[in-house]
Each structure stands twice: as C-alpha cells, then as structure tokens.
Amino acid sequence: MNLHEYQAKFLFKSYGLPVSKSELIFQESDIDQAILKLNVDSFVVKAQVHAGGRGKAGGVILTKEKEEIRDFCQKWLGTNLITYQTDEKGQPVSCILLEECTDIETELYLGLVIDRSSRSIAVIASPDGGVDIESVAKNNPEKIFKVFLDSSYKIKDNEIKKLSDGLELNKSQNLEFCSLINNLINLFVDKDFSLIEINPLVIDSSGKLNCLDGKINVDGNALYRQEEICEMRDESQEDALELDASKWGLNYVTLDGTVGCMVNGAGLAMGTMDIIKLSGGFPANFLDVGGAVNRESVTEAFKIIVSDSKVKSILINIFGGIVRCDVVAEGIVYAMQDIGIQIPVVVRLKGNNSDIAKKILEKSELNIFSESDLTRAAKKAVDLSK
C-alpha cells in the first residue's frame, strides 16, 4: 500500500522530522483559509497523487501569487493528473498540499528499504538528491552510501558517520541528521514500512535539514496491526477492477492484451501469460483465483475478465492439486450460463479428477474448448483472440 506525500509528511512531523509548514486543500472553499493560515510570502502548491513525475506534468508550482494558487486548485481538484508513471487516464487529484516555499541550498537523497539480498533494512544516502536516484547509482556509484541495519534495527554511531560524511554535512547538520535518521528508522519499524524515500532531503539557506518530499510504501501483510495507516488508504488511487477483485480474494492486474486469463497460483498465472506471449498473443490480465477455487470465485473472476472490452478469448488454466477439477468444471459451466459468456473459452484442467471435468465441459454445449496440453491450450486461445 502507498501513502500520499502529505500523509508521509504528517508521519514525519509526528516523529520529530523537519518538514515545511503546510496546509491541506480538499475543496475550493478551503483555499482562502489555507492561504491565510499558512501566512507566508511564497508558496509551493502540490497535487497529491500516488505517482512520481508530478512536477514535469504540471502538478507542482512555486508562486507568490494567491490568484495563481486559486487557479491551480480549481484546475486540478477533481481532475486527473497524468505523469510518466501513471496510465493514460492518470490519477485523480482529491487533495492539494500548500506549503511554505523553502530556499534550497543543497538537495540530498535519503532512503530506507527492505533489502532482500542482505535480508536487512538498508539505509541509502546520496549527496546527489533531487534527481532519479537509480541513474545516480548507475552512473556515479561512488555517490551512493549504504548502511545495513542488524536485526536490532538500531543504527550505530560509525554508521551514522559514514552516511553524514557521505552527505557532506557540517557539524550542526550532523547533530540534526543523527536525530533525523534515528527517528526515521523508528517510524519505519513502528509502522511496518517497506520503503521510505525522501528525495530531496534539503539543506535550506539557513543551513537546516528539511524533508521536502516523502514517498512511503507499507507492507501489505502488516496492515492488520497498523490501524492508523489503514485509515490513510486512498482507494481512489487504486485500479477499480483490481480493488474489486481483491474483495473477492482474487488477485487481478489489468494488462493491455486480448486473451483473458484465469489461473490458480501467482507463479502459474505468470507462466500462463508467458506462454500466451510465446504463442504470439497478448495477455489481457493477470488473475490468480487462489487456492480455494469454487463456483463463486470462478463467477466473479469471469465477471471481472469480461468487463474488459478488449478481451476476445479466455484461457483458464487450473492445476488441480487439492482442488478437484470436476468442481472447477461445474463452476465454469455454471458461471458461463449465469453471466452469459459469449466469447470463446479455452479450458485446461490438469490433475485431480480432470477426466470427469472434461466430460462435464463437453456435455455443456457452451463455447468451451477443452485441451489438456498447456502449449496447445495457449495456442488455441491466442488463435481465437485474433
């Protein structure tokens, strides 16, 4: 799960990290009050969406003119912001962050992430902030400083020194950084984050550190124990179909091909997409129906797949281990009749009771092609999608 910048900064502030003075604007009637309350000369106005590249897309302005703030808010509230990280529809803007403009001296980078290779929390710092950190890592690896925390999740003095030296901080900034990094680690661990990125962390003209942006990913597995974070979830930033699917225990991701897929297991679902591609077609989605395949979940899966008008054929690939294929076949027949599926469906049922399943499908006289070989099944689904 992702958080908005303003939510990240709210959490930063509550953990004693330096952030700019700010106000939030949710509707046009908030605008004047927000400007008045903030009471500063120059402003940064930032549209809040779960995507990077907002600046280049016109979603961020610096201004001294109150009229410009009003125009910006009126323009963006309730519309979608399209950046290079969003799809062509963009992400809806329902909140605008109004901040005091910071006089920037230097831009730094600071990040915390769960590092799979070292099985630890990695703290990453760079004096080259404000730009794409991936390209810094690639082109100037000597400008990236890393520390891996042990399982006590405490950072040692020499590790702090390594980072603050890397960031080229002076003595008073070192003191600020020391408390900043400790607080940031506590926040990360307390709230079960999987990523925090502050890009840029800036040194302002008075020499003080300030977190000018904040990107946070939360570990979805830990949401059950993070009530405060759960309340911050903004479902309007998520794909509506994917969200709907998750409510049925289905794992669904929209893609842009023409062959709809329904598979049990995430790995096999990706494998099925791969075979479709190898057979010259394009998968319309990733859909993992999970371990408990039954009439209800198959019906919901069908509904979601056919709600995508690009889908021209469907490939169902179920490996019946614990699941009985005959039960799945009955579910398929029921769902296709119930919803009235017209497009061709290729079914590959393998394993437990697949012979009985085949007979059920054949008897149904629906638009079903039963095929036990995975390669041939994919080929058939691709041919039917053209």
Place this chain on the structure above:
Amino acid sequence: MSILIDNQTIAICQGFTGSQATLHCSQSIEYGTNIAGGVTPGKAGQTHLNLPVFENVSQAVKETGADTSLIFVPAQFCKNSINEALDSELKLIIVITEGVPTLDMLYLKAKADEMGIRIIGPNCPGVITPEQAKLGIMPASIHNKGKVGIVSRSGTLTYEAVDQTSKEGLGQSSCVGIGGDPIPGSSFIDILEMFEQDPETEGIVMVGEIGGTAEEEAAEFIKEKVSKPVVSYIAGVSAPPGKRMGHAGAIISGGKGTAEDKFNALEKAGIRIVKSPADIGKAISEEINP
C-alpha cells in the same frame, strides 16, 4: 537419500486443529509421514487425527522426539509460533502460512541463522520427498520417487514441473517450495547446496519469478559450486514493470529483477533455461540423459 525430510523425520504441526492443518496433515499421514502430534494452545490433552495435542512446542518435542515443525498458524500469530519453534531447537521449521509481515521475517531469519535452524517458507507449499514424507499442501499423486531435485518460489508452477518430470519418467528426489515472500527462510542457494550434496539427485530444476535478485545470486552459485545439470524457468517475462503480480516478491521496479535480467544471468552462468513452463520436463530429461 533426499534432502530436508525423509522416512526418519518426526514432525509436529503447529496450528494442528485448524481446518487447513487438519486437511493437509491427514493427507501427510496417509502418505506415510510420521506426524507425531500437534500444538494448539488451550487444547492440550485432546486427541486430533488420533494424535496427541500439546499446549506448546517444547512439550510436544519432549513427548514425541520431533525434529521438524509444520506451521499453519494464521499470519497474525505466526511470529510467536516460529519463535517458539526456534526456542525448542527443532532442526527444521516449514511455514505454510501466507501473509507474515516482512519485519517479522527479518527478525526470525536472523535468529534462525544464529541458531543454525532451517526455516522453509513462509507462503510456500512445503517439502516432499516422494515415497518417504510429505510436509506441505502439494498433491501427493503427481510425485514419483526419482532423481530430479525441484526448488521453486511458486506453488502451482512447482506442481507443473513435478508433473512433467514424472511424465518424463525421471521422478523427484525432493521438492522444496521456498515461497514467494521478500524475506524467505531459505534461499535458492541453500537448497541448491543440499541438492548438490545429495547422491540421489542427478539434476535440478529451479523455478524462479520476477522481483529481487535471488535468481541472479543463484546463477553465480551454480556456476561456482554446482556440478549437476540445472534447468531454470523464470515466470513473468510478460509482466509489465512496476506491477505487483500476486506474490509479494514478484514486483519489478527500476529495471531490476526482470525476467530478462534473470534469464541473462542464468545463461551467462551456463545454465539451461526454458522460456515456456511447458518445456521444463523435456529440458531436464535432455540434460540428465544427453
């Protein structure tokens, strides 16, 4: 010989009386696995599947002499359960549970390493050594005793590889699902090392997927340390970047951990790759019997 579990293994099950544990333990017992009892707090003294239920792991270990635990405890309680298993100094802990928080696993993995105890999973189908022992949720019927070692990050995709190696007449020495989570208890390398040492294993199938760099690290290891033929398939060539594909592990970001990267690393290390999951069986058969 085999790896991790065999007919000498004595196992207990944590979360024993739950519905999933009941279903899968009864199948394991039917398969001939020595499950000696289980743990469900508050139900000590009862019998379940004709086996004793204990209050805690240390009691269960003391009474049964178990060396392995199979865990089905819900994710919210899993940290405590794994911790308890570690403190009872079992040799092997297999965690089927899906949805264990990453920070819990970071802590438990570090502790397990320190104690020299092996964790498999979480979020995995478990381990099977055909005709000897089955500790997990995999369907028994597709497995045959044989010579291919299978290690995989995915569940049903593992069954696909198992089914194909059975059809090829090769069978399996052991099959290990290491799980799709970002911080797994055991890595590909841990399991590859065991298969290399196992005299019964003549070839290895490694099924990976997008996300992380575990396959790239495994490729290096295979090049240096594995003499047996390895066939590898990586799921997710067709997955677009930045999209999460089910498993928490299967997310590609910033151009790292793509299937293409992984295939390249494996090929560079001289490992036979297959681009279709339907070709795994045929490829390992050709590698073992050229």
